[in-house]
Structures are given as structure tokens and as C-alpha cells.
Amino acid sequence: MLHEESITQGTAELDPDAAAVLLAPRLAQFAAVARLEHVTRAAQALGMPQPTLSRAVARLEEELGVALFARQGRTVRLTRAGRLLLGSVERALTELERGAQAAREEADPAGGRVAFGFLHTMGTDAVPALLRGFRADRPRVRFQLVQDYVGAMLERLWAGELDLCLVSPMPTDPELAARQIDEQVLHLAVPADHRLAGRCRIRLAEVAEEPFVALEHGYGLRAITDGFCAEAGFSPRIAFEGEEAETLRGLVVAGLGVALLPPGPVPRPGVVELAVTAPRTRRAIGLAWVAGRPLTPPAAAFRDFVLSRRGRLLAHD
Structure with missing residues (x-):
């Protein structure tokens, strides 16, 4: 009472x-x-x-x-x-x-929010095209966009700060769900006055003695570069490290080294991009999320849309 x-x-x-x-x-x-x-x-x-x-x-x-x-x-x-x-x-x-x-x-299917992480190199063309395509049917869905290197994105994915992320290389953690969406060719970028600049194709071993410019350790592209060089029989001599692919391209233009890079958004004067015939310098691009953790309806819808773009995420040579 x-x-x-x-x-x-x-x-x-x-x-x-x-x-x-x-x-x-x-x-x-x-x-x-x-x-x-x-x-x-x-x-x-x-x-x-x-x-x-x-x-x-x-x-x-x-x-x-x-x-x-x-x-x-x-x-x-x-x-x-x-x-x-x-x-x-x-x-x-x-x-x-x-x-x-x-x-x-x-969690509103029509107007909720998706926290989406992606590599810096995906931000110029691939991600804007994805967002444009998805929002054609769901114009009210909002996005929180995060650009970072793979390790940091996966940490934020685990912490629940991200719903989905585009990554390369593909994560090996069995508690993460990951699906390959596309494959991206990496070219060897050399200065326009480089001894190999007149060639169209080379073997990676031909630049074994050259200084390289590369991303810092922890970036997916750095691990991929080291891996391809190991396949070619050498360990790259890193002259400069950076945090962004276009910065590396600028270092190449300045004659400070060569680099394995994805295609640039537009041709850049002073740099020549050569096709590599051996090894096959391609990197897998995948979509990752936490297995067993339910996605909100808008995040699940965006995941399904991205998966439907398999093989069409990137412009191919």
C-alpha cells in the first residue's frame, strides 16, 4: 500500500x-x-x-x-x-x-544509417558508384563513411562502430564473414624518365635492385607488395613509406622510387604504369562483416546490394 x-x-x-x-x-x-x-x-x-x-x-x-x-x-x-x-x-x-x-x-529499412568502411583507394570511383546505385532505390538511407587501413577498419568492425567494410587482403579470421567482390590489377609505377618507362610489360624481378616507395606496415597494400616481391624472389628495399596511394604516386613522379599501385583515378603526368606479367599482381577486394552479429535492415540491404555487384565493382583494364 x-x-x-x-x-x-x-x-x-x-x-x-x-x-x-x-x-x-x-x-x-x-x-x-x-x-x-x-x-x-x-x-x-x-x-x-x-x-x-x-x-x-x-x-x-x-x-x-x-x-x-x-x-x-x-x-x-x-x-x-x-x-x-x-x-x-x-x-x-x-x-x-x-x-x-x-x-x-x-534500424529503419527505408531511412536508417549504415556505417561503412573502405580503403582509401576505393573512395574515388568505386564507393561513390556503389552509393549512387544503392540510393537509387533507398534514397533516405544515411551513411557514415570511414576510410582507413585494413587493420583499423577490422578493429572498428569488431567494436561495432562499423557494419561493413571493403577490405584487401581478405581477412582470415573465422569469426568474420567475408566475400570477394572483385579483383584489382596492380601496376608498377615508375618515373617517366625511368629506364623501363618505354616498356609496356615487365617482370617484377627486373626491379629487384630499385628503391621502392610503399605504404606503412599495417596497410593491406604494403603486405600485398611485400608478398608479390617475395614471389619474385627478392625483398623490396623501401626508401620511403607513406599513408596514402596518391602520395606514393607523387614520390614516384619525384624519382624517389617505384611502387606497386592500383590504377590512379586520372593519368598523372610524370609517372608511367607498367603491367606486371610475373607474378600476377592482382589483389582481391572483399566485403567483410562480423559473422553471427545481426545487421540492421538498412545494413543488410546494403550488404546484399554490394554482393550483387560481384565482378562489377571496379573498372577493369
Whole structure:
């Protein structure tokens, strides 16, 4: 029952987190009684039996160790302590509803949000084309776009900060789902005045003694470059390391080294891109997500759209 007098605290002092767990289910019930000032009407509004609501409010008073309501005939009135609590409860419930609404909007199939990560080299043509194609049917879906190297993207994927990411090389973690979408040719970029610049094709072993410019360790393209050089029988002599493919292309133009790079967005004066005949310098581009973790409807729809573009993600030579 509801009490007029202060109630002796029935429980020991609680850790704040433990108190929140105990009190949270009863706060909306308390607020309903406080707004309507009538237990029976509040129970009807909440769709629960009146005795159940009365017991819930009584337990809340017992746990707090203070009376929240005073009876006045068939109605109830907040005590001073009840008024203090109601202000905080209403703010909390408003914030909770705001969070719930944001969560619903995030998962809205027609207008939710997709957190999508991709390699820097995919940002010029491939990703804009994907987004344009997808939004032709779902124009209200929003995207959070993240460009980063593979290791950082996979960490953010695991942390739940990303729904999906385009990666290369393909991840080997068995707890990640990954599907190859396309394959990208890597060319050997050399300065326009390089001794091999007049050639159309070369074997990678022909530049074994040349200085290379490459991405830093941790980038997928760096691991791929090291791997292809190992196939050709040598370890590349890295003269400069960078964080972005177009920066490497600029270093090549400056004559500071050669590099294995994907095709540039537009031809760049001062650099010649040679086809490599041995080994077969191609990298797999794949889409990855966390296996067993449900995707929101918009993220699942975008995943299916990207998978449907298999073999058509990139412009091929």
C-alpha cells in the first residue's frame, strides 16, 4: 500500500549501479501514478492490474526508504520527496525515449544509417558508384563513411562502430564473414624518365635492385607488395613509406622510387604504369562483416546490394 509517513529504509545502502538496476523497472510506473494522481487510472493506462501497480510503488518506497505519495481519499498526492524524484524520473524517461527513437531510426529499412568502411583507394570511383546505385532505390538511407587501413577498419568492425567494410587482403579470421567482390590489377609505377618507362610489360624481378616507395606496415597494400616481391624472389628495399596511394604516386613522379599501385583515378603526368606479367599482381577486394552479429535492415540491404555487384565493382583494364 502507499504510505503517508516516511518509511524506515528496508534495504542496506546500494551501489549506484545496483540501485539503478533495481529501481529502473518501477520508475515509469511511479511517473504514471504521479501524473494521474490516481492508482487505478494509472494502472489502466499502463495496462496492468491495480494491485500489482500498488505493490510496485510500495516496493519503490521501501527501497528508497522514503514515502513518495500521500493518500487523499481516492487520489494520491506527491510528497516533497516524491516531487524531487519525479523531476529526475521525467528527465530520465525523456532521454530514454530519445535514445529509443534514435535506435528505431537507426534500424529503419527505408531511412536508417549504415556505417561503412573502405580503403582509401576505393573512395574515388568505386564507393561513390556503389552509393549512387544503392540510393537509387533507398534514397533516405544515411551513411557514415570511414576510410582507413585494413587493420583499423577490422578493429572498428569488431567494436561495432562499423557494419561493413571493403577490405584487401581478405581477412582470415573465422569469426568474420567475408566475400570477394572483385579483383584489382596492380601496376608498377615508375618515373617517366625511368629506364623501363618505354616498356609496356615487365617482370617484377627486373626491379629487384630499385628503391621502392610503399605504404606503412599495417596497410593491406604494403603486405600485398611485400608478398608479390617475395614471389619474385627478392625483398623490396623501401626508401620511403607513406599513408596514402596518391602520395606514393607523387614520390614516384619525384624519382624517389617505384611502387606497386592500383590504377590512379586520372593519368598523372610524370609517372608511367607498367603491367606486371610475373607474378600476377592482382589483389582481391572483399566485403567483410562480423559473422553471427545481426545487421540492421538498412545494413543488410546494403550488404546484399554490394554482393550483387560481384565482378562489377571496379573498372577493369
